[in-house]
Amino acid sequence: xxxxxxxxxxxxxxxxxxxxxxxxxxxxxxxxxxxxxxxxxxxxxxxxxxxxxxxxxxxxxxxxxxxxxxxxxxxxxxxxxxxxxxxxxxxxxxxxxxxxxxxxxxxxxxxxxxxxxxxxxxxxxxxxxxxxxxxxxxxxxxxxxxxxxxxxxxxxxxxxxxxxxxxxxxxxxxxxxxxxxxxxxxxxxxxxxxxxxxxxxxxxxxxxxxxxxxxxxxxxxxxxxxxxxxxxxxxxxxxxxxxxxxxxxxxxxxxxxxxxxxxxxxxxxxxxxxxxxxxxxxxxxxxxxxxxxxxxxxxxxxxxxxxxxxxxxxxxxxxxxxxxxxxxxxxxxxxxxxxxxxxxxxxxxxxxxxxxxxxxxxxxxxxxxxxxxxxxxxxxxxxxxxxxxxxxxxxxxxxxxxxxxxxxxxxxxxxxxxxxxxxxxxxxxxxxxxxxxxxxxxxxxxxxxxxxxxxxxxxxxxxxxxxxxxxxxxxxxxxxxxxxxxxxxxxxxxxxxxxxxxxxxxxxxx
Ligand code: NG6
Ligand code: CA
Numbered sequence: 001x002x003x004x005x006x007x008x009x010x011x012x013x014x015x016x017x018x019x020x021x022x023x024x025x026x027x028x029x030x031x032x033x034x035x036x037x038x039x040x041x042x043x044x045x046x047x048x049x050x051x052x053x054x055x056x057x058x059x060x061x062x063x064x065x066x067x068x069x070x071x072x073x074x075x076x077x078x079x080x081x082x083x084x085x086x087x088x089x090x091x092x093x094x095x096x097x098x099x100x101x102x103x104x105x106x107x108x109x110x111x112x113x114x115x116x117x118x119x120x121x122x123x124x125x126x127x128x129x130x131x132x133x134x135x136x137x138x139x140x141x142x143x144x145x146x147x148x149x150x151x152x153x154x155x156x157x158x159x160x161x162x163x164x165x166x167x168x169x170x171x172x173x174x175x176x177x178x179x180x181x182x183x184x185x186x187x188x189x190x191x192x193x194x195x196x197x198x199x200x201x202x203x204x205x206x207x208x209x210x211x212x213x214x215x216x217x218x219x220x221x222x223x224x225x226x227x228x229x230x231x232x233x234x235x236x237x238x239x240x241x242x243x244x245x246x247x248x249x250x251x252x253x254x255x256x257x258x259x260x261x262x263x264x265x266x267x268x269x270x271x272x273x274x275x276x277x278x279x280x281x282x283x284x285x286x287x288x289x290x291x292x293x294x295x296x297x298x299x300x301x302x303x304x305x306x307x308x309x310x311x312x313x314x315x316x317x318x319x320x321x322x323x324x325x326x327x328x329x330x331x332x333x334x335x336x337x338x339x340x341x342x343x344x345x346x347x348x349x350x351x352x353x354x355x356x357x358x359x360x361x362x363x364x365x366x367x368x369x370x371x372x373x374x375x376x377x378x379x380x381x382x383x384x385x386x387x388x389x390x391x392x393x394x395x396x397x398x399x400x401x402x403x404x405x406x407x408x409x410x411x412x413x414x415x416x417x418x419x420x421x422x423x424x425x426x427x428x429x430x431x432x433x434x435x436x437x438x439x440x441x442x443x444x445x446x447x448x449x450x451x452x453x454x455x456x457x458x459x460x461x462x463x464x465x466x467x468x469x470x471x472x473x474x475x476x477x478x479x480x481x482x483x484x485x486x487x488x489x490x491x492x493x494x495x496x497x498x499x500x501x502x503x504x505x506x507x508x509x510x
Contacts, residue, residue, distance in 0.1 A: 027120065027261040027396055028370070029317040031254075031308075032083075032388070033301060034265065035365075036076065036129055036163075036272040039327025041348025042294055043365045050344035051291055055302035059321050059369040061376060064414045068382045069366025070434075071325050074355050074427035076163070077131050079324040079385065080267075081105060084112045084132070084152070086389030086402025090426050090497075097428075100166035100227045101190045102133035106152045111400055113389050114153030117263045120396040125156035125257070127249045128267030134161055134172075141168055141186040141232070145175045154265075158249045160237070164269045164276070165332065167229035169220045169236050171245070179235040186232035193217065193228045200224025209274055213452040215332045223274050223333075239276035242269055243293075247300045251307045258311045261396075266304070270297040273331045287344060288336030290329065314371040318395065320412075321367040322385055328354035328453050338454075351474040355450060357427045357441050357458030358474055368412050381411045381419030382434065388412075424497055427458065431501050433493040437469035440489040442502055465489065 040046055044053045045060030072082030077098045078089030085106060089095040095105050106112065114124035126149050134148045149157035159172050168188055171178040177186065193199055198206055200216035201224075208222030218229045221239050237245070250266045275289035277296045285291030301321075308314050327346035329337040331354070352358025366383065368374055390405040391412050401407070410416035422435040432441040441464040449456050458464075465486050466474045479486055493501070 026316070027122070029254075029261055029313060030117065030122075030263045030392055030396070031317060031319045032265045033304075033319060033321045034080075034083075034128075034267045035297065035321075035323040036267070036269055037325060037328055037331070037354055038271060038294070038297075038323035038365060039346035039348070039353070040350050040360060040363050040365060041345045042271070042327060046365055047348050048344065050342055051285055051287065051294060053294065053298045055298045055305065056321065056365070056367075058305070059301070059319065059367045060365075062371075063319070063367050063369030063376060064374050064412075065378045066366040066368075066383055067378060067380050068419070069322065069364060070362045070382075070384045070423060070425060071323065071364050072362070072384060072386045072426060074325045074357070074361030074425075076129075076324045077105065077133075078426055080132055082404070083385040083388055084114070085110050086113075086386055086405030088386065088404045088424060088426070090424070090429065090431055091404075098131060098133050098162060099190050100162040100168060101139065101188055102162075103135050103137045103139070104133040104147050104151070106132055108147050108151045110152070111389070111402055112153045113392065114263055114265070116153075116389065116393050116398050116400050117396055118153055118155065120261075120398050122261045122263050122396065123156070123257045124154050124263045125158075125253045126154045126265040126267065127158045127253060128160070128246050128265075129163065129269050129272075130157075130159040130267070131162045139188075141170075141177055141188060142180065142182070145172060145177070148172070148175055150175055156253065158246075160269070163272060164239065164242070165215055165226055165273050167218055167220070167225050167227040168232065169225065169229065170232055171235075171237055177232065177235050180232060181234045184231045184233055186235065187230040189228045191228075194230040197228065197230055199228075210334045211332060212330055212334050213332050215273075223276070239274065240278045242276070243278060243296050243300050247303055250304055254307060254311060254313065258313060268297050268300070270294065271327075273333050273335070275333075275335050275337070286340065287342065288340035290335065290337040291340070291344070315373070317370065318373075318392075319369040320388065321365065321369070323364040326350070326352065326354045326356065326360040326362065326364060328455060330453055332452075349472050351456065352458060353453070353455040355428055355453065355457055356455055357425065357430055357432045357444075358456060359439070359468070359472070361427045361458070362425045368414070370413070374414050377414055379411065379414060379417055381408075381417045382421075382423060383408055383411055383419045384423050387420070422492065422496070424493070430458070431497060432458065433489055433497070434468075435489060435492065437467050438485060438489060439466045439468055439474070440464065440486065440493065442493075444502065463490075
């Protein structure tokens with residue numbers, strides 16, 4: 001009942017006439033809706049036929065749907081780092097998939113998307129997944145947590161620290177754990193269990209979801225996680241309510257800040273593991289929890305857009321929709337993602353997936369929507385999430401520039417199709433180079449297919465060169481037939497990337 005009345009709150013405001021605001025009188029609001037592990041082929045507007053995504057499709061069909069839009073990395077933390085800072089993640093060694101205990105990886109002196117907007121008079125907020133580290137090391141979760149999002153430009157933050165599969169499994173409201181009981185302090189250890197505490201490994205009888213690889217440490221709500229946690233019982237989140245909870249916070253944020261320019265980074269947890277749809281979404285897709293949480297996320301987007309509409313904000317708000325990296329089915333739990341997939345193709349026509357240097361790792365759904373400002377259409381321009389900082393700066397009236405972030409505002413608004421000439425892609429510390437229609441992957445040692453997630457990583461003893469215009473699925477390596485193209489690509493790549501690009505570590509998933 002409480003929830004329902006809250007959801008009606010924005011509508012009531014409109015009904016009372018208090019939400020009326022003149023359009024165009026001030027700087028536009030910016031909202032980034034960011035999915036976690038949603039693939040290029042997971043959205044009906046991008047060709048999915050086995051799953052319905054009406055609300056994502058609404059954005060795509062009434063906005064600009066990019067077919068060559070990239071995240072900066074095939075994993076989460078590096079992608080988010082690049083989007084927020086406009087800096088390539090491979091420039092900084094520590095920017096990789098982070099443990100739940102990692103310190104903040106964004107230097108507080110760096111320019112960021114929210115910081116830039118704050119300087120332009122915006123109120124800035126984040127709701128959802130953070131996964132960019134917190135504190136400065138040896139964090140005490142029972143004290144005020146800092147530095148974090150609030151120290152890199154967000155006026156408001158309501159987050160989970162890392163991922164749904166990592167401890168601590170609590171929400172953090174502007175740096176303070178929500179619902180913390182001082183008599184039941186939280187203890188976190190990434191490597192070592194606390195004496196007497198059950199684990200996924202030793203106590204399978206306590207599990208409601210089984211682990212496949214990794215994810216066998218502390219058990220929260222019957223789900224085994226990565227890392228060990230003790231205490232904080234009352235503060236622990238409810239997995240099945242997480243989507244509704246973040247939705248409420250996002251709705252609350254835009255409602256409170258409707259009368260000033262605002263930036264909201266609404267970072268969903270779906271369809272990352274563990275996939276825990278609310279019971280009202282269980283079974284709706286027949287595809288198991290992975291499909292069901294996509295349906296759940298889609299519903300949340302619909303509710304959220306309805307709120308914006310009720311607040312009369314749509315004509316003064318740029319909405320960007322994208323995903324942090326490509327899709328994965330089995331990412332460490334037995335949850336029927338593989339078994340119930342049917343004919344669905346999470347990566348669409350693309351090769352690879354999450355963790356991969358092949359296209360499906362980083363080419364993601366990418367949509368811009370702005371009622372009345374962006375003409376509906378499809379754009380094939382090459383763009384990256386890394387370009388949002390400089391482009392949105394242009395929109396907000398800021399003259400800041402970030403080295404790796406290209407100002408492509410007209411492309412994002414559909415006024416131009418001249419995107420980037422080239423883009424460096426990253427996957428677990430390895431890099432590849434896209435230029436025009438061409439994609440070059442340097443030789444990398446290491447496994448070709450990661451057997452846990454069953455994804456081709458893009459490693460090969462030889463250079464790979466693909467022409468994506470003719471060969472979107474990357475089946476023909478054209479190195480032999482196009483030696484000149486290869487040399488040209490290599491040369492430019494080394495100029496941009498430096499020569500150390502072949503030194504990497506093995507991807508460890510277990
Ligand atoms: C991996 C996890 C995987 C996921 C990923 C991060 C194991 C075995 N695998 O290490 O489940 O959490 O990290 O995903 O622990 S991301 O989308 O946040 O980058
Ligand atoms: Ca992710």
